[in-house]
Amino acid sequence: MQCKCQTKTAKSIVDADANYILTVIGNQGKLDSRLIELFVEYWEQNCKDDVLRHHATLEKSHGRDERRDYYTIAVPDEPVFADWKGIKSISMVYRHREARTKEHDENIFFISSLPPKVKRISRLLRDHWKIENCKHYVLNVTFSEEASRICAGNAPEIFTASRRMALNILRRDTTVKDSVRGKRLRFGWDDTALEQLFAGFNGT
Numbered sequence: 001m002q003c004k005c006q007t008k009t010a011k012s013i014v015d016a017d018a019n020y021i022l023t024v025i026g027n028q029g030k031l032d033s034r035l036i037e038l039f040v041e042y043w044e045q046n047c048k049d050d051v052l053r054h055h056a057t058l059e060k061s062h063g064r065d066e067r068r069d070y071y072t073i074a075v076p077d078e079p080v081f082a083d084w085k086g087i088k089s090i091s092m093v094y095r096h097r098e099a100r101t102k103e104h105d106e107n108i109f110f111i112s113s114l115p116p117k118v119k120r121i122s123r124l125l126r127d128h129w130k131i132e133n134c135k136h137y138v139l140n141v142t143f144s145e146e147a148s149r150i151c152a153g154n155a156p157e158i159f160t161a162s163r164r165m166a167l168n169i170l171r172r173d174t175t176v177k178d179s180v181r182g183k184r185l186r187f188g189w190d191d192t193a194l195e196q197l198f199a200g201f202n203g204t
Contacts, residue, residue, distance in 0.1 A: 007083045014086035021091075023122060024109040034080045035109045036171055039092050042073060051119035057126065064099040069124070074117040081111075089116035095126065 006022060013020040024032050042052045055070045072091040075081050091110040097103065114121060 007085070008115070010087070010111075011085040012139055019085075019113045021110050021112040021114065021121065024111060030080055031111075032109060034078070035090055035092070037112075038073070038076070038090070039071060053116060055118045055122045057122065064097060066095060066097045068122070068126075069094040070118050070122040071114045074116045084111060085109075086111075086113035087111055088113055089121070091116075091118070091121055093122075 010020055010022060024035060039052075051073065053072045057068050057070075059066050059068075070091060070093050072089055075087050075090055081087050090111045091112065093108045093110070095104075095106050095107075095108070110121075110125070112121060114124075
């Protein structure tokens with residue numbers, strides 16, 4: 001059974017004359033397993049570039065090298081895709097990251113209402129990841145997120161959301177002229193400054 005929340009989201013986006021690129025996760029019924037099977041089938045058949053489209057990028061940032069291989073194909077006419085309104089393409093991204101002595105590999109699958117044009121999809125995904133990576137870097141520097149030992153239950157997700165909310169508040173603040181890190185330290189030390197922050201944030 002498909003995740004109803006995600007399929008409703010896809011429908012709402014298409015109904016608004018917009019496009020979507022959605023990450024496929026394990027709670028979406030048989031969709032993720034079918035995507036794996038499809039890409040394996042296409043590789044084994046040695047499909048040409050006009051069928052299985054490929055694009056690779058290599059980026060370096062913050063002492064980390066990352067290679068991404070993007071693969072995109074048109075959506076086949078199969079029941080597993082029937083609930084996803086407007087779906088036109090499916091993609092897989094293989095990411096290989098190297099940072100000092102650590103290496104990490106992962107495959108991520110996507111479905112989209114965009115045509116199977118791999119360079120366009122790769123550009124949109126890269127733009128999204130750049131925003132996320134920038135935010136993650138700031139969170140790590142300002143809030144030491146990677147050093148956090150919070151790991152029980154839903155606590156990691158809750159604290160990540162709290163840090164992001166705090167980061168957004170600090171970025172919007174105009175009561176103090178300082179870096180985000182400097183603001184965080186100042187508001188942590190000075191209750192009066194913290195009160196002024198919340199007063200300005202609430203528009204009072």
